[in-house]
Amino acid sequence: MQPSTTVDLNAKIPNNVGLADDPKLRRALEKWLPSYLEWWNDMGPTDFADKPVFLRTAISVDSSGWAHYDHIKMPDYRWGIFLNPRKEGESVVRCGDDAGKPAWQEVPGEHRNALRRIIVTQADTEPASVEQQRLLGHIAPSLYDLRNLFQVNVEEGRHLWAMVYLLHKYFGRDGRDEADELLERRSGDPDKPRILGAFNQPCDHWLSFFAFTMFTDRDGKYQLAALAESGFEPLARSTEFMLTEEAHHLFVGHTGMQRIIQRSAQLEKIDPNGDVRNQGGIDFDLIQRTINYWFTYSLDLFGGEISNNAADFFGAGLKGRYREFRQYDEHRALRGSYSLPVVDGSKLVDRDVPLRNAMNEILRDEYIKDCEKALRKWNQTLEQEGSDRRITLPSRRFHRHQGIYAGHFFDPQGNLITEEQYEQNKHRWLLVPEDNDYLLSIMKPVYEPGKFANWIAAPRRGIEGNKLEFEYVKLHD
């Protein structure tokens, strides 16, 4: 069955995968739906459940229809299942030993477990971030930001649907069990933690929210992009459509950080002593510590630098490089190597790793390049504001919990240091509990249309042609 671009909006679960013609699957998903709503009510932004939010909903998967705006209450949001259309000639395995052969429309038996693991790991991040962000609405800096938060939340929920569809449709009983467990794990719960580290870190305030959507969601973009190159076509087309939504999340993170940086530069100028905190703003050291923290936790999400799994996934055609199909000519990657510094005793020495085993690192390279681009933009903002301050990205070796640099100690420049040196300095490099106290003390909700908290600049423009004064979330009837 070729999914069309038309979305069946009248169905209980909007979709373009022909759910109406697949009663077994439809029943299974309709059975999962109440559990999902229960989870959303327990762990989502529940306190705002009855407030109409100016949300974007996909009503078709082509470029004209995927963004339809309207005020709706979040529990009424139409979580649906959408697969991107695919042009003729693109339905091929895009990487690995089978590159060039027709893409798989069903799960090949030999890759079933690996694919399920990949999908479950990706799926687990979606509800996790909703859980991490569930209380942020109470300290939103504006209705504009509040709306963006909720837009991100509902779309993460939809991404969970996209993955759960795959689990239900292609992975039988095991897939259904996994889908149930996705609703049982809880971010930060020591007994039922989410699978990946960054998704168990607290996200208590908006500085972390923006850093999270900037850095951690950006990992998501690259993971989704790598999966969009998968030889398992339903996965590739699901993730392609998710990427269109994910772009907005990155926009929220990137511009959120940029607006904080801009405001801090303004406050530094205003204050006679250049003391941003004195003006109720967020000082640059704290901003830098936040970047150091979230960037490095996000780097961990790419997995080990030298990885058997990465080689297997690539070789099997399950996960490609970033833009594998368009950007590369040679898709087998059996020859060639990748050089990276490894710790050898007390120094770093370069080591050549077979290309396939370095696929995580190759994807991480693309990610870091992307982050550097954002950093340049923020520094341009500082320049425009007449500030001499500059924000930097820490080294990829700093503060790592996964991969070959974990267990060693580096400064933010990437120099190997002793544990003692690290312990002495880490309060200067990473978020400390007092940072949280301070940020929570300045983050009071601003719910008046068009108004913004003192610690953040207003965005350049509103959403979908609306003014900043537009009531993006209707808190009062």
Add this chain to the structure above:
Amino acid sequence: METEFETGPSRYRHWQVHYDGDIATVVMAVQPDGGLREGYELKLNSYDLGVDIELADIVRRMRFEHPEVRCVVVTSGTDNVFCAGANIHMLGLSSHAWKVNFCKFTNETRCEIEDAEAFSNQVYVAACNGTTAGGGYELALACREIYLIDDGNSAVSLPEVPLLGVLPGTGGLTRLVDKRRVRRDRADVFSTTAEGVRGKKAVKWGLVDGVYPRSKFDKAIRARAEKLAKTFGDGLLRGERKGVTLGPLNPTKEPGRRAYKHVTLEWDAGTRIANLTVAGPSAEDVALVERGADAIFAAGDQLWALRAMRELDDALLYLRVNLMDIGLVLVRTTGDAARTIAHDKALWAAREHWFVNEVIRHMARALRRMDLTSRSFFALGEAETAFAGCLLELALASDRFYLLDDPDNVVHVAVGPLNGPGVLPMSHGCSRLEAHLYGEPDKLEAVTAAAADGTIYEPEDADDAGLVTVLLDDIDWDDDVRVAIEERASQSPDALTGMEANLRFPGAENATSKIYARLTAWQNWIFIRPNATGPSGALTLYGRPERPRFNWGRV
């Protein structure tokens, strides 16, 4: 570089042991850079022979040095992983013989864990506080009970077949269906699913005995350990529960020779033959044992029966991994036959003391090591030797027993209580006499009766009793023995290894003998098949960019 098997608590690199009354906690925290050989890192609590040598030492010392311990909790000190099993890169770099010896030794250690539960009221519990894969799960399977952390992530698994194209090499398959009685179809699914099984399903399938969330895990394990310690505290043997320290053996090492106090191993690379000689107890040794359990206990690790068997064990292990080309071992035991039988009787009479029990159980394990050593053993009952009681077991463990029949140099063969059923059993549960006379029940009955009170045979009587392979007079001795040795040394070592393993264990099998016989034979075969270790085999290519390509022909 030579591999030595002796170690001690002050030298452990990969394990910590905490003692708290009747509960001990053994914490696996493998040092990644602490591999026995170069070229691999022991990440994620993966192990090599060096790690297992330490574990074997812990298990042995637990019985001798910590007789107060009833429950041993095995857990991990490495984050998020209990144990990832044998290190794959180590296996990939190792010769076939090294892999086989490594697997055999790890199997023996797992069996020692079970032996401690069966005979020493020391019960092991696996507290799997993270991923438990391959050999890690097999280590857990050797424990009486297995508990797994329920964090939505940690699983137990045997990924060898789907990931590496080999078998779980440490008894995993056999223990699944024979010991834990996991249904065989579920065991099939489990053993072909690389990611394994976790949570409630692992309990339902009988793969683990329980799962606990992280916040309750330590407490639940502690409670269970206390309960088991109490249960296993009933029916203990007598004697003060004060440990006996196992001191170093300090063998003298020379080229071609390794000499202990009671055991000597000599070898010649040219002829590929070794001589293994064990000296029997002296008159003083016998007198000490005859003074009873308290005197035996006081002798500690200097007791002949303990020391000689520790030396034998160490010599066999040394031979296995360091003297790869030695194919035939000529076994001799010396000392006065009557004295050795007197020794055995006195030791047997004191067996209700925990330490004496440990000495006898240890003797059984050392002798099993011999049964399981892939070398030809010929026992030579020549002038100046005697094969009596526990030392007769060395002749019965050998593939052949040549005995001199010379009135001027009478070589005595004697049976005593330690040769009786169930005392020094082989791995399949038979005594060596039972295995030896499997087809001659009348003779077995006679010699068993003779053993109960202790009987010394003249050479001809020993032959009549069915104990001797070839009885030779002094005229024939030199030539016949020489020919037999030269013939043996000329035959295919592979065929001999297989043949000996087939012939040494007549009679019924049990789970332990299945592990050694069936599993190691299959595993060893699979290890050398191209689908595992050929240029495009799964084990060869693990961790490399290429994916395996199999020859689909079924053999």
